[in-house]
Amino acid sequence: MNIVLIGYRGTGKSEVAGILSETLNMKSIGMDAGIVKKADLTIPQIVEKYGWDKFRSIETQVALDVSKLDNVIVDTGGGVIERPENIEALKQNGIIFWLKASVDIIVSRIESGTERPALTQGKTFTEEVAEVLQRRTAKYKSAAQHEIDTDHITPLQVADRIIAIWKKR
Incomplete structure (x- = not known):
């Protein structure tokens, strides 16, 4: 079973x-790196x-590949939920955790990043984040079995919550 x-x-x-x-001694797979x-x-x-359509097609191939693995942590790209077949594949052997945050927090964390092209045209960065x-x-909510709001907790606290749920399965 994957996280x-x-x-x-x-x-x-x-x-x-x-x-x-590191904590669970499980391999971590970054889907973006796979793409x-x-x-x-x-x-x-x-x-x-x-x-973007070609990118999403490659992402689907990677989701299918990753779904065949076992006992790994899967770090998906933000748009993995854009195609239902990705979520179907990832759910076959995984528990899906939605890490969520408010627009202001997301913008403060990523506005200096350059690794992704714009998803919308003619908007400010904050407007783009809010719109997307x-x-x-609704797609994140539908896909996830568990939701964790990351706005005011540390990554370690998020991991601890996931581990607590993981151990109860």
Whole structure:
């Protein structure tokens, strides 16, 4: 059984995955890294050269690959919930945790990042985060078996909550 972390960028998925990996002695798999490896391009290069649809297709291939693994931490990209087949695959052998945060917290955590191209055009960064988060929230909620609000707790506290749930399964 895998631990699958979903949520918007900046909610702490990667940092929490690292803590969980070390604490539980489980391998951590970053789906974005898998996409980059499969395409042999950075995410901005994939999107610029082929568009978001191609990126999402590669993401689905990686989700299917990861779903065949066992006893790993899966750190997904924020848009993994855009395609229902990704969640179906990840749920086959995983417990899905939605790490969530408010728009202001997300913006404060990721506004200086350059690893992802814009998802919307002609908007401020905060407007983009708010719009995309609003569009995705119902999908995150539907996909997740557990929700953890990361606004006012540390990544270690998030990991501790996940571990407590994990041990009860």
